[in-house]
Amino acid sequence: MEAVILEEQPTTGIVKVNGRDYMPDAKGNLVPVEAIKPADKLEDETVRKIIGHARGLSAQIGRFKQHTFDDLGDFEALLAQEYGAAKGGAKGNKTFMTFDGLMKVQVQVQDYIDFGPQLQIAKGLVDECLNEWSADSRPEIRAIVTRAFNTDKAGQINRAEIFMLLRLDIEDERWKRAMDAIRDAMRVVGSKTYVRCYERGSIEHNWQAVTIDLAKA
Incomplete structure (x- = not known):
């Protein structure tokens, strides 16, 4: 029985079997290179x-x-x-700058916030307010509340809208208790540190980010 000799070339995706060139397809089957369409081979080479x-x-x-x-x-x-x-500064945020004021490096710490069970208490109090105010409540407030407590596909609360609720100046005591419940529900579950670099042509110019993010380059 003839021995099977395999030689893999990961950079090209080609597998040599007894001296012949093959490429594995998405199911793991070895396909002779000469049987693969030129367009498919070119796409493979481009992606690699x-x-x-x-x-x-x-x-x-x-x-x-x-x-x-x-x-x-x-x-x-x-x-x-x-x-x-x-x-x-607060939360470890820092700015380092060149002597001429034309380049700076900022270190920023971003907290990841989750919400505890107090959030459901807050929702109940907010619902009471909206039901009692009925026609007197502004539609934009109802819209913010709806967006704030609705979860996305991953089951996450809309944090930005929750924070917007906290900025609303409403004197109703139940509303204030609801906002206190939201604040008590907040808990930091982690943090991440970011480094951002900026430069400008002169003191009069606006700062321009030195782009490292591929999507923004």
Whole structure:
């Protein structure tokens, strides 16, 4: 029985079997390269080329992020050593700037907020208010309330609309208790740190982001 010799070439997607070239299809079947349509082979080559560049760029961005935090951490360690205090504002938000004021790096910490069972109490109180106000309640308030307590496809509450409810200036005591319940329901379940870079041509110019996000490049 003839021995089967497999040689894989992951960068091209080609598998050699006893010296012949094959490519696995989406079901895992080995298809002779000569039987594959030229358009399909060209599409395969194009995607592999793009993914190859994307992998390299992703690794480079990862190294850039790590170097950035290392450099800023080293700088802050020097500040702490010299002044006995760390640079930063609330929640760790910080801005680092060049001496000429034309380049800056911002470090921002974003909290992820979830809501506890108090939110259902708040919804009940808000519903009581709306039902009693009936025709006297403005339609835009009803719309905000509806959007705020409706969940999306992932079952998530609309946080932006919840925060908009908190900004409404309504004197009804039940409404105030509802807003207190919403605040009590808020809990930070995690956070993520972002680094954003900006530059400008002169002090009079607006800041322009140094784009790293592929979708915004």
